[in-house]
Amino acid sequence: MTQSTDDPITDLRSEGVRVTRQRLAILHVLREAADHPRAEDILTRARQQDPSVSQATVYRTLAMLEKAGSVLRNEFDGSGARFELADRHHHDHLIDLDTGAVVEFHSPRIEQLQAEIAAELGYDIAWHRLELYGRKTT
Amino acid sequence: MTQSTDDPITDLRSEGVRVTRQRLAILHVLREAADHPRAEDILTRARQQDPSVSQATVYRTLAMLEKAGSVLRNEFDGSGARFELADRHHHDHLIDLDTGAVVEFHSPRIEQLQAEIAAELGYDIAWHRLELYGRKTT
DNA sequence: CATGAAAATGCGAATGATTTGCAAAATGTC
DNA sequence: GACATTTTGCAAATCATTCGCATTTTCATG
Numbered sequence: 001m002t003q004s005t006d007d008p009i010t011d012l013r014s015e016g017v018r019v020t021r022q023r024l025a026i027l028h029v030l031r032e033a034a035d036h037p038r039a040e041d042i043l044t045r046a047r048q049q050d051p052s053v054s055q056a057t058v059y060r061t062l063a064m065l066e067k068a069g070s071v072l073r074n075e076f077d078g079s080g081a082r083f084e085l086a087d088r089h090h091h092d093h094l095i096d097l098d099t100g101a102v103v104e105f106h107s108p109r110i111e112q113l114q115a116e117i118a119a120e121l122g123y124d125i126a127w128h129r130l131e132l133y134g135r136k137t138t
Numbered sequence: 139m140t141q142s143t144d145d146p147i148t149d150l151r152s153e154g155v156r157v158t159r160q161r162l163a164i165l166h167v168l169r170e171a172a173d174h175p176r177a178e179d180i181l182t183r184a185r186q187q188d189p190s191v192s193q194a195t196v197y198r199t200l201a202m203l204e205k206a207g208s209v210l211r212n213e214f215d216g217s218g219a220r221f222e223l224a225d226r227h228h229h230d231h232l233i234d235l236d237t238g239a240v241v242e243f244h245s246p247r248i249e250q251l252q253a254e255i256a257a258e259l260g261y262d263i264a265w266h267r268l269e270l271y272g273r274k275t276t
Numbered sequence: 277c278a279t280g281a282a283a284a285t286g287c288g289a290a291t292g293a294t295t296t297g298c299a300a301a302a303t304g305t306c
Numbered sequence: 307g308a309c310a311t312t313t314t315g316c317a318a319a320t321c322a323t324t325c326g327c328a329t330t331t332t333c334a335t336g
Binding site: 277278279280281282283284285286287288289290291292293294295296297298299300301302303304305306 | 307308309310311312313314315316317318319320321322323324325326327328329330331332333334335336
Binding site: 019060 | 322333
């Protein structure tokens with residue numbers, strides 16, 4: 001097993017993946033992001049650290065990191081994916097319909113129920129997507 | 139209140155919406171569909187009843203029906219939306235990763251938990267999306 | 277620290293799903 | 307049936323994302 005560092009790309013180096021300026025910049029953006037940025041946002045932010053980063057590289061890097069399990073892709077509204085680092089515990093999302101803000105939450109009980117339902121239907125869950133869309137209680 | 143018929147478009151007539159051959163054909167397709175067809179599938183099937191239906195009209199009609207609440211749009215995999223008539227009770231989806239089959243299910247307990255979680259976070263849920271992706275238990 | 281094979285990059289063109297502008301056709305009201 | 311209005315088909319336009327390819331970079335080696 002490869003030893004784990006705080007840098008997903010460094011972890012991948014042993015697998016023939018090269019550490020480039022662009023990848024480090026993109027990763028930096030993801031680490032700093034408090035929101036769930038779109039590819040375009042990531043490009044803009046990454047260019048602040050390394051102006052040479054191109055759109056294509058952002059997409060390629062995100063795809064690579066997603067496949068490696070280091071990045072999660074979310075399709076909240078249907079107009080462009082939004083990404084986040086997969087370095088914390090699993091969680092689902094609550095999207096504020098008025099502000100677009102994304103609140104994260106986790107419910108072991110819901111996950112448990114999901115597994116039970118799937119089992120009843122004869123399935124094992126590989127992954128799931130749970131998104132709540134709502135408005136602040138007045 | 140307008141009286142409700144079994145035909146979403148007929149319901150809309152009073153709102154200035156016109157009942158056209160194309161719309162009836164698309165609606166017919168949705169009523170007969172046992173699966174969750176994509177726009178392209180709907181076009182193909184609608185043309186069997188009315189060859190004049192165009193792609194643009196399929197999209198426009200689906201958008202109209204969605205806005206009216208008669209049709210639900212699903213974005214299961216990210217490569218094209220899949221539609222269904224919103225005439226039955228609410229349900230969520232379990233997608234078979236091997237066959238692409240979509241199984242519908244409903245869990246009042248999960249919905250209850252979702253509402254509780256949202257409430258704790260200070261939100262009222264307007265709608266939600268729960269999709270389970272899995273494989274048949276071996 | 278120079279070398280070279282392999283991996284990555286930027287660019288711009290290609291994709292695929294969906295949307296839109298517009299002139300022509302169809303609907304439903306009077 | 308006549309007309310104002312809505313809807314349509316067509317083709318061109320978008321939008322997010324992917325790809326081809328020549329050029330640049332990375333990194334194991336000498």
